[in-house]
Amino acid sequence: MMNFMKMNGITNWLKGCAVVCGMAWCCLSCEHDYLKYDTQMRDALYFVWPDTSYCSFTAGDPVxxxxxxxxVQVMGLPRGSERSYKIEIIDTNTTAVEGVHYKLSENQIFPADTVKAQMHVILYNRDPELRNQPVTLxxxxxxxxxxxxxxxxxxGLMCHLIIKTVPVEMPGLWIWGGTTYLGPYSEQLYFMFKKFYHKVEETNPTLYxxxxxxxGSELSRxxxxxxWSVEKIPMSKYLLRPLYDYFQENPDPEVKMPEPMF
Known part of the structure; x- marks a missing residue:
């Protein structure tokens, strides 16, 4: 019985040695691969993004x-200093016009001490045809x-941005008498109507x-x-009057809102 216990202990000790030796070999192997990569390979870049993305502006938004x-991700190691990388426009696939639809520098900077960074593409909603025909960058x-x-x-090598403007349909509150109090429907007016509506949550949370x-959400019902007969006082004070004053200070040719009566 004692001999069996001794043999069992020796066996367990040998197994433990094997595990330790195996771990040590793995560490040495990993270190070898790390040094080989670090000294003989250049870091590579790729986009952490789907090949195609949709970039939508909302019609009526003044911005x-x-x-x-x-x-952008590095397949490699972080460095202690900034590095540069390059972008190339694919002319055969691009219908967007620089300065009209986008701004993108072909020379980019990758920051130090990281393997992941943001690249900024500035997009513009200055082309009225974006409502009808999206463009591709x-x-x-x-x-x-x-x-x-x-x-x-x-x-992860290429990226396609589909740039478009999403039209906004006339909501029900305009159809059923809204023109009398808001004026003719326009996307600019409706966009700001919703913006000022949500501000009521700050100025009068109980009313909101x-x-x-x-x-319903955004007065959908x-x-x-x-x-109107029930809500004319609070709606004029907290929503229509601030909205009217905004367009008095920021005139828009598409907006012809009458002055609130209350």
């Missing part, structure tokens, strides 16, 4: 610029002094919560012909 961010990573690019078959509960 006509979008800072669109794309992540296509670009790819190209080799630079500091970076290679991943092989094409691995993906009641409106949300009674008339509010009809002037039916509900």
């Amino acid at each position: 006509d610029t979008m800072d669109y961010k794309i992540y 296509a670009f790819r990573l190209v080799s630079s002094e500091d970076f290679d690019v991943v092989p094409v078959e691995q993906g 919560n009641r409106w949300e509960k009674t008339y 509010f009809y002037f012909m039916r509900h």
